[in-house]
Amino acid sequence: MLRLFFLGALSIAFMVFDHRQNQVSWLHDGFSALLHPIRLIANFPNSASSWFRESFASRRDLQQENASLLTQHLVLKTQLQKMESLEAENLRLRSLLGSSFNVSNQRMLIAELMTVDLDPFRHQITINKGANHDLYVGQPLVDSEGIMGQLVRVSPYSSTAMLITDPGHAIPVEINRNGLRTIALGTGASSELHLPYIANNADIKVGDLITTSGLGGRFPQGFPVGEIVRIDQNPGKNFAQVIVQPRALLDRSRVVLMLWPSPAPEEIDKTPDEDVQATEK
């Protein structure tokens, strides 16, 4: 009985310290590293099946895949050429305006999902990289289509990420067409985000692309988040009901990209000043 009281009090203390302050992370990290074999074994069927698929793929399949990848590579490279000139032009124009712009030259890392099931009522995933790869809490992760979420717990060999559809997640976004800023909340449904603070008369349309606004400093600016799929304007209410479908393949992606958003653009700040001085002379 005494032991129950002691352990109960201890677990309540743990919960209090874990909930907001993250003060028991040393304990969490230690245990997590100890329990890593269990995660690896749970992931084994998945990794074994993908190994088998890769090892016993037929030559023709591989050739086809290679051909399609080459075409895709060519297409992407062509688009990138245009992108480079556009970026240079954008930078020139911005320097004329005297404002700075963060050019993407970001550090990134590819991580793989581990098939470890967490709480089914929360949208969280486990990935196979952790603190020993310099990951940090709050780090954004993306897939090939858009923003997926952010890390909420980093252990030495694995990390847990919260997806943007988790009911406890919010992400600062803007509408790509007109730059209208708002916040997208997760709903708990894996294909819906909710924009609760859009006024009834705001300029939005079905099909508008939503991108990250970069405000709040956690997510880098300009990554696609989703598309507006439904707008319910009820004159009796203050705000419209706007539903966004996430771009990222939240429940299908196996490989995710970890981003290190570059810090405040100090070096780039210098160029416009120099340019202005040069024109003054």
Add this chain to the structure above:
Amino acid sequence: MIRARRQGGSFILFSFALSLLLSVIALPEGFSQYRPDMTGLVLIYWCLFIPERISVGTGWLVGLCLDILKNTLLGQHALGLAIMAFFANTLHRQIRVYPFWQQAGSVLIFLLVHQLISLWVNSLTGQHIAGWPYWIPSLAGIALWPFLYAILHTMQRFFSIK
């Protein structure tokens, strides 16, 4: 005497490790919300049948492992499993002599106690609360109990764990 008491420790450890594995291994899409609480069931079994060795402390430690694997709040499952282990330990004399269905009923109540504590913690920390499907794992757990009982009982006799 002491040697006899310590027999089978590695099997008990193995059973807990396996139950932790089964509580995180991927299930087919859509089934994961019906996943029974394997760790809770194994803990209840050992608490009922070797209460001198497995009790509140073990429950708490296993719960802590479950918290870390499931990424819940550190201490959430630990508290639930410790309280569950306490009840199972205190009532083991009565429950052991109950007829089978009554035994299963008590196990269901233990599983519900664990889930109720988790529910309290979830609502206190402001997390999304699912409706009635939240309670399905306990029902799935009770459906699994006869099989688990048969397996662990055979193993306990085989390794003569007392």
